[in-house]
Amino acid sequence: MVDREQYVRYQQDRTVLAAIGAHLDPQISRISVRLPRSVAEPAVAAWDREEPDGTGEESREEYDLRDDAAELALIGLAITSRGVWDGEGVVVDLDVVQIAAALRAAR
Helix, strand or coil: CCCHHHHHHHHHHHHHHHHHHHHHCCCCCEEEEEEEHHHHHHHHHHHHCCCCCCCCCCCHHHHHHHHHHHHHHHHHHHHHHHCEEECCEEEEEEEHHHHHHHHHHHC
16 A cells, blocks of 8 residues: 555656656657567457447456557557558557557566
8 A cells, every 4th residue: 555655756756757758759759660460460450340339337457458459459550551561561650659558568
């Protein structure tokens, strides 16, 4: 359990982290990456998939899982709209937020 002092300190840390993000955002937008077909095609399928409206009540774990699925779908959108297929893969410019989400999921 986080005590009140830690909570306030963590809020201040988040404020500083957000300030760093505000400075980085205009400097870094997209990075060109190459993805193998084995992961690019499922990402495109995630974008093309129809999901039911409304989520209802969900646990933190369910929310995080759904958020990761949404990030995958956004990568699929990027591949669909600006990806260049080349043999067994695709080259696509991904937003750094999407790259960060993929890296977090890999941990």
